[in-house]
Amino acid sequence: MSDNNNKRLKVGITIGDTNGIGIEVALKAISVPEMMEMCIPVIYGSSKVVSYHRNACSLPGFQINHSKSAEHIRDNMPNLVECIDQEIKVELGHPSKQAGLASFTALEAAVRDLKAGRIDVLVTAPISKDNIQSEQFHFPGQTEYLESAAGEGNKALMILCTSCLRVALVTTHMPLSQVSEALSIEAIREKLRLFNASLKRDFNIDGPRIAVLSLNPHAGENGILGTEERDIIMPAIQQSLDEEGIQSFGPYASDGFFGARHYRRFDGALAMYHDQGLAPFKTIAMDEGVNFTAGLPIVRTSPDHGTGYDIAGQGIANETSMRHAIYTAIDIYRNRIRYDEAKQNPLPKLFQDRGRDNVKLDLTKGE
Numbered sequence: 001m002s003d004n005n006n007k008r009l010k011v012g013i014t015i016g017d018t019n020g021i022g023i024e025v026a027l028k029a030i031s032v033p034e035m036m037e038m039c040i041p042v043i044y045g046s047s048k049v050v051s052y053h054r055n056a057c058s059l060p061g062f063q064i065n066h067s068k069s070a071e072h073i074r075d076n077m078p079n080l081v082e083c084i085d086q087e088i089k090v091e092l093g094h095p096s097k098q099a100g101l102a103s104f105t106a107l108e109a110a111v112r113d114l115k116a117g118r119i120d121v122l123v124t125a126p127i128s129k130d131n132i133q134s135e136q137f138h139f140p141g142q143t144e145y146l147e148s149a150a151g152e153g154n155k156a157l158m159i160l161c162t163s164c165l166r167v168a169l170v171t172t173h174m175p176l177s178q179v180s181e182a183l184s185i186e187a188i189r190e191k192l193r194l195f196n197a198s199l200k201r202d203f204n205i206d207g208p209r210i211a212v213l214s215l216n217p218h219a220g221e222n223g224i225l226g227t228e229e230r231d232i233i234m235p236a237i238q239q240s241l242d243e244e245g246i247q248s249f250g251p252y253a254s255d256g257f258f259g260a261r262h263y264r265r266f267d268g269a270l271a272m273y274h275d276q277g278l279a280p281f282k283t284i285a286m287d288e289g290v291n292f293t294a295g296l297p298i299v300r301t302s303p304d305h306g307t308g309y310d311i312a313g314q315g316i317a318n319e320t321s322m323r324h325a326i327y328t329a330i331d332i333y334r335n336r337i338r339y340d341e342a343k344q345n346p347l348p349k350l351f352q353d354r355g356r357d358n359v360k361l362d363l364t365k366g367e
Contacts, residue, residue: 016125020307100131140173
């Protein structure tokens with residue numbers, strides 16, 4: 001097995017919106033001793049801003065190594081890469097363009113180091129999608145930015161995940177009025193293809209089963225409440241099964257699917273639009289949920305919550321989702337190594353997975 005699967009990974013963590021709770025949950029998440037046993041945290045941002053949040057939230061102090069570059073980080077303590085040169089006025093709980101610029105500067109620096117191999121995975125704190133907008137950042141969110149900046153031509157897929165629930169989206173940051181027009185057989189098939197591949201490679205699931213949600217109430221009621229299920233979603237499911245062997249099922253009405261906990265019978269669920277998938281997901285798993293950007297050559301995760309302006313600076317933000325985001329990024333990085341190594345040499349894995357006594361192949365017979 002590759003040495004990369006055993007080493008402590010360098011986890012880049014961006015500060016997010018400087019007026020929100022991102023810095024607080026990041027500091028809380030990396031302050032526990034177990035974190036240094038798992039990885040080498042590398043925060044991207046400003047030491048002055050970090051200190052401001054630490055004091056405002058009355059967080060206990062711990063030693064952090066400060067450097068101007070990820071090339072000079074230390075492996076025996078958390079690190080902070082000073083990548084924001086301008087003075088930042090922190091206004092806790094209040095959105096501002098300056099906070100948006102700072103969040104982009106940290107994100108840009110971390111992505112640059114991630115692509116250069118100076119860090120191994122990326123965890124991003126929440127941003128304000130409005131305040132981050134500028135000439136340099138003109139994307140609906142960080143997912144779309146990462147697809148452009150580090151995707152190498154690959155398409156991104158947003159997956160919200162816990163250890164037992166994974167929800168992916170066909171459309172992401174889009175007005176609800178545009179969702180129906182954005183749906184097509186190929187668009188859904190593409191997301192099913194990405195989801196299926198991610199469940200195998202990133203989550204170590206063999207033969208994943210994917211539930212596909214409907215767009216309309218009651219799955220359209222045979223066209224009475226909408227025709228997208230009949231004309232688009234069902235053909236996409238059938239073609240994905242027939243032509244690519246993807247085990248996808250549905251479409252299922254979202255309310256009954258989550259209300260009756262049918263998601264427990266599947267390895268993942270594909271929602272048609274943002275709130276259809278994320279509202280039930282966050283109801284079920286808000287504290288430990290993780291946003292993972294699948295489909296890209298890089299590994300990026302994020303907490304499943306927003307900037308939390310209403311509680312910023314009060315010291316009461318829950319860091320569980322941020323901690324799970326760090327752990328999930330590490331797990332996915334290592335799962336990819338295992339998967340790729342198994343694909344390079346499939347015969348030993350066959351014996352390992354099924355056991356010598358259960359192998360169906362008779363290797364003594366020739367063709």
